[in-house]
Amino acid sequence: MSDNHSLSDYQSVRQLAIRSLFEIFEQFSEGTVIVDRDARIVWINQRYAQRFGLDDAEQAIGRPVEQIIPGSLMREVVSSGRPILLDILDMAKDPLVVMRVPIRDDAGAVIGGIGFALFDELRTLSPLLTRYQRMQAELASTRSLLQARQAKYSFGHFIGTSPGSLEVKRRARRGAASEAPVLLLGETGTGKELLAHAIHASSPRADKPFVSINAAAIPESLLEAEFFGTAPGAFTGADRKGRPGKLQIAQGGTLFLDEIGDMPLALQSKLLRVLQEKEFEPVGSNEVLRSDIRLIAATSIDLNAAVREGRFRADLFYRINVLPIEIPPLRKRLDDLPALCEAILDGLRDDHQTLYELDADGLALLAQHAWPGNVRELRNLLERTVLLGDRPQIDAAALHSALGTLQPLPAATSAPSVTLAAGQDFYAAREEFERQLIRSVLAEQAGNVDAAARRLGLGRSTLYKKMAALGLSS
Numbered sequence: 001m002s003d004n005h006s007l008s009d010y011q012s013v014r015q016l017a018i019r020s021l022f023e024i025f026e027q028f029s030e031g032t033v034i035v036d037r038d039a040r041i042v043w044i045n046q047r048y049a050q051r052f053g054l055d056d057a058e059q060a061i062g063r064p065v066e067q068i069i070p071g072s073l074m075r076e077v078v079s080s081g082r083p084i085l086l087d088i089l090d091m092a093k094d095p096l097v098v099m100r101v102p103i104r105d106d107a108g109a110v111i112g113g114i115g116f117a118l119f120d121e122l123r124t125l126s127p128l129l130t131r132y133q134r135m136q137a138e139l140a141s142t143r144s145l146l147q148a149r150q151a152k153y154s155f156g157h158f159i160g161t162s163p164g165s166l167e168v169k170r171r172a173r174r175g176a177a178s179e180a181p182v183l184l185l186g187e188t189g190t191g192k193e194l195l196a197h198a199i200h201a202s203s204p205r206a207d208k209p210f211v212s213i214n215a216a217a218i219p220e221s222l223l224e225a226e227f228f229g230t231a232p233g234a235f236t237g238a239d240r241k242g243r244p245g246k247l248q249i250a251q252g253g254t255l256f257l258d259e260i261g262d263m264p265l266a267l268q269s270k271l272l273r274v275l276q277e278k279e280f281e282p283v284g285s286n287e288v289l290r291s292d293i294r295l296i297a298a299t300s301i302d303l304n305a306a307v308r309e310g311r312f313r314a315d316l317f318y319r320i321n322v323l324p325i326e327i328p329p330l331r332k333r334l335d336d337l338p339a340l341c342e343a344i345l346d347g348l349r350d351d352h353q354t355l356y357e358l359d360a361d362g363l364a365l366l367a368q369h370a371w372p373g374n375v376r377e378l379r380n381l382l383e384r385t386v387l388l389g390d391r392p393q394i395d396a397a398a399l400h401s402a403l404g405t406l407q408p409l410p411a412a413t414s415a416p417s418v419t420l421a422a423g424q425d426f427y428a429a430r431e432e433f434e435r436q437l438i439r440s441v442l443a444e445q446a447g448n449v450d451a452a453a454r455r456l457g458l459g460r461s462t463l464y465k466k467m468a469a470l471g472l473s474s
């Protein structure tokens with residue numbers, strides 16, 4: 001075969017190939033669209049137009065392609081002159097496999113573009129599409145899980161400038177910088193969980209998961225599986241396939257173990273192994289898995305007493321007690337009340353579109369309460385007061401009706417100090433004592449001066465005079 005012959009053969013075969021290729025695409029394509037140089041539709045087939053909600057393909061003519069086909073890249077093709085040979089166009093239902101090529105005139109200039117949508121017919125692509133859809137779904141669920149597993153609070157959320165609160169924050173920041181276990185100790189509602197989030201958020205593991213598990217909230221029979229996960233076949237039913245435990249989910253990140261004092265003894269030994277050997281076995285499995293977690297534990301019970309009484313393993317206690325942080329109860333850091341109230345009321349302002357303000361007598365009342373539920377109780381009380389009342393001004397009476405029974409501070413903390421403060425003399429100390437006593441009785445009687453006078457055994461006008469002299473309002 002001479003060169004010339006093969007060349008002429010090649011040209012005719014090429015022409016045939018081009019025609020066949022185009023016909024095949026057109027035949028198998030569920031949608032074809034042609035645009036001009038400005039990416040305006042000059043032709044679209046009826047079926048494709050219907051897919052985008054048009055009754056008649058004519059309605060699309062002359063309109064910018066993106067108005068009809070959201071997310072179309074035809075404009076990019078005509079402006080760059082480069083084809084996009086295989087792409088996936090996301091649609092509300094099934095994604096489309098699309099191919100877009102520029103159309104050139106005889107001189108080679110781009111005069112428009114043609115797009116083919118190749119879907120149902122292309123069976124060979126269906127595994128690819130299924131995989132794509134699965135990956136999209138996995139991505140969406142991983143994204144939302146990751147969001148759910150990110151720290152919700154930072155140190156800025158922990159309000160308080162009393163010496164007790166400052167010390168807590170100082171130690172917590174130190175904890176964030178280290179890998180050692182942190183033990184958060186404090187009554188309910190003192191902000192242990194908030195701090196755990198904040199420590200994680202400031203730690204080198206911040207971009208890894210933060211996973212919580214509450215040893216008191218999960219029945220003992222389920223706790224081990226929840227913690228270590230289950231191996232395939234360990235259970236029947238829904239868990240047949242096996243399920244990862246919190247330890248696996250927290251891998252690389254932080255595990256917040258709330259109410260660790262309530263952990264059953266058998267599980268305590270297994271947790272000890274995780275901390276010592278950094279390994280564990282899912283329930284029903286002999287496979288040993290490595291664990292890389294940072295532990296933050298919290299409890300509101302007296303762990304020392306639990307150890308003495310044999311309810312908590314001493315060796316585990318020493319393991320987790322590397323950096324203990326004791327959060328004082330609110331009644332021992334009443335200096336934090338104004339800032340806490342302000343922050344809580346600020347949050348409520350956003351919810352209710354009202355600027356709330358706490359009166360001085362309201363604050364004085366709050367300073368008389370023992371706060372067994374700590375900051376959580378304070379938040380609830382302020383929320384209730386705002387809901388029950390109809391004024392932006394929050395005073396002692398409004399707080400008292402929302403609070404119900406005031407639980408007075410224990411005598412030891414409410415009694416004024418019997419030592420002289422620096423610069424104080426007998427008269428100043430006596431004045432301070434009287435001020436505190438009257439405040440506390442007024443708070444007890446919801447600001448009712450008559451009742452307070454009776455309780456104090458004073459005449460009503462005497463009490464009024466004293467209050468005026470001491471700068472107190474009812």
Ligand SMILES: Nc1ncnc2c1ncn2[C@@H]1O[C@H](COP(=O)(O)OP(=O)(O)OP(=O)(O)O)[C@@H](O)[C@H]1O
Pocket residue numbers: 157158159160186187188189190191192193194195258300340375376379
């Ligand atoms: N210092 C603080 N500043 C601002 N908000 C706080 C503070 N301490 C606690 N809170 C708020 O009080 C509520 C209770 O806090 P958290 O759940 O962290 O307490 P906890 O000690 O973990 O309680 P429990 O032991 O009952 O689980 C939350 O709404 C939290 O945001």
